[in-house]
Amino acid sequence: xxxxxxxxxxxxxxxxxxxxxxxxxxxxxxxxxxxxxxxxxxxxxxxxxxxxxxxxxxxxxxxxxxxxxxxxxxxxxxxxxxxxxxxxxxxxxxxxxxxxxxxxxxxxxxxxxxxxxxxxxxxxxxxxxxxxxxxxx
Amino acid sequence: xxxxxxxxxxxxxxxxxxxxxxxxxxxxxxxxxxxxxxxxxxxxxxxxxxxxxxxxxxxxxxxxxxxxxxxxxxxxxxxxxxxxxxxxxxxxxxxxxxxxxxxxxxxxxxxxxxxxxxxxxxxxxxxxxxxxxxxxxxxxxxxxxxxxxxxxxxxxxxxxxxxxxxxxxxxxxxxxxxxxxxxxxxxxxxxxxxxxxxxxxxxxxxxxxxxxxxxxxxxxxxxxxxxxxxxxxxxxxxxxxxxxxxxxxxxxxxxxxxxxxxxxxxxxxxxxxxxxxxxxxxxxxxxxxxxxxxxxxxxxxxxxxxxxxx
Numbered sequence: 001x002x003x004x005x006x007x008x009x010x011x012x013x014x015x016x017x018x019x020x021x022x023x024x025x026x027x028x029x030x031x032x033x034x035x036x037x038x039x040x041x042x043x044x045x046x047x048x049x050x051x052x053x054x055x056x057x058x059x060x061x062x063x064x065x066x067x068x069x070x071x072x073x074x075x076x077x078x079x080x081x082x083x084x085x086x087x088x089x090x091x092x093x094x095x096x097x098x099x100x101x102x103x104x105x106x107x108x109x110x111x112x113x114x115x116x117x118x119x120x121x122x123x124x125x126x127x128x129x130x131x132x133x134x135x136x137x
Numbered sequence: 138x139x140x141x142x143x144x145x146x147x148x149x150x151x152x153x154x155x156x157x158x159x160x161x162x163x164x165x166x167x168x169x170x171x172x173x174x175x176x177x178x179x180x181x182x183x184x185x186x187x188x189x190x191x192x193x194x195x196x197x198x199x200x201x202x203x204x205x206x207x208x209x210x211x212x213x214x215x216x217x218x219x220x221x222x223x224x225x226x227x228x229x230x231x232x233x234x235x236x237x238x239x240x241x242x243x244x245x246x247x248x249x250x251x252x253x254x255x256x257x258x259x260x261x262x263x264x265x266x267x268x269x270x271x272x273x274x275x276x277x278x279x280x281x282x283x284x285x286x287x288x289x290x291x292x293x294x295x296x297x298x299x300x301x302x303x304x305x306x307x308x309x310x311x312x313x314x315x316x317x318x319x320x321x322x323x324x325x326x327x328x329x330x331x332x333x334x335x336x337x338x339x340x341x342x343x344x345x346x347x348x349x350x351x352x353x354x355x356x357x358x359x360x361x362x363x364x365x366x367x368x369x370x371x372x373x374x375x376x377x378x379x380x381x382x383x384x385x386x387x388x389x390x391x392x393x394x395x396x397x398x399x400x401x402x403x404x405x406x407x408x409x410x411x412x413x414x415x416x417x418x419x420x421x422x423x424x425x426x427x428x429x430x431x432x433x434x435x436x437x438x439x440x441x442x443x444x445x446x447x
Contacts, residue, residue: 003192004188004193010185035173035175038176040177040178043179043185048347048355049354049356051355051356052351052357052362078196079194080195
């Protein structure tokens with residue numbers, strides 16, 4: 001593994017995009033940052049600006065209003081950026097998949113690097129997904 | 138000429154200050170994590186962050202901003218931090234610069250990084266960055282006077298000497314300045330000035346992540362942001378080093394003196410970290426009042442006590 005990808009892997013900064021979410025996944029993502037699970041062990045921190053982000057966490061069903069915003073956020077992110085779809089709504093659409101306003105799961109809009117299914121996924125599942133993401137490149 | 142370049146680029150200038158500052162940044166994050174009962178990042182985390190930003194990430198330039206100024210500002214911030222670092226650290230490691238009056242120059246050089254952040258933020262053309270920049274400017278105006286009063290107190294205590302080398306020598310022959318009532322008051326004021334200069338939590342309104350999404354640094358990505366991080370690491374080392382030089386006896390790099398030097402540095406950074414972890418962010422109005430009224434009052438009391446030799 002080269003020095004560059006090692007540094008990238010060791011310092012993934014997270015940016016959280018919540019679509020039309022029921023807030024359950026949001027809370028589970030925040031759980032990962034709490035003392036019990038503490039993703040800062042892996043060098044991950046939550047950043048406020050998309051310009052500093054390396055990982056884009058997307059949860060919630062993406063409806064017609066969210067779609068252009070998600071695209072714009074993705075284009076504003078400095079590459080390389082990894083995208084993680086969290087929860088059943090982010091991965092497939094879940095119970096909203098046949099709704100009127102539904103604009104497609106995340107991977108129909110932007111390329112997705114990791115899927116973490118569950119409604120909501122447990123923090124352990126999110127950490128397992130994160131570890132797989134770090135092993136991927 | 139060669140030795141000057143060595144001083145500026147390697148020891149005790151750019152490289153040394155950056156490496157020690159990065160370790161102190163890790164220490165700061167680790168203590169923060171321990172205060173919150175977390176485990177905290179690994180030792181080399183600041184280096185991973187820096188090299189990731191420098192080598193891996195793309196640099197995005199704002200479409201409607203002054204691109205040259207936007208890119209130049211972080212470079213000048215690193216330059217200002219390096220220059221200030223050289224002027225502070227050379228007397229500290231017992232090499233005289235032969236420059237009478239370097240305390241005044243240090244005061245000006247330490248303003249350059251903050252000023253460059255303001256210029257870079259305004260050059261990016263982002264409204265949130267403009268909010269952050271205006272807050273940073275107000276913060277600079279409120280703490281600079283206080284910081285100048287602290288230096289004035291030190292100058293009076295050192296018998297009208299504005300040479301950092303002489304100030305350190307005077308303390309090493311007699312007692313450190315912190316060993317008197319006025320010294321303790323000056324130390325308290327200096328610690329709060331450092332907190333504001335480093336934009337740490339009670340005074341972090343310029344970057345306020347939860348409120349204006351990173352504020353002055355919101356548009357920075359990739360290499361320029363790595364430069365910003367680098368200047369922050371260096372400031373985290375040289376500002377505590379300045380406090381050690383002017384109040385706590387300086388350091389002696391022989392035998393047990395090395396241990397004392399490390400302990401002093403760690404103690405000052407620990408104090409800053411604990412203040413940062415036990416306080417909420419204040420509003421800019423409150424910060425200005427805090428410095429203009431209370432800290433200035435404390436500094437003036439300390440100066441009066443220093444004149445009477447207490």
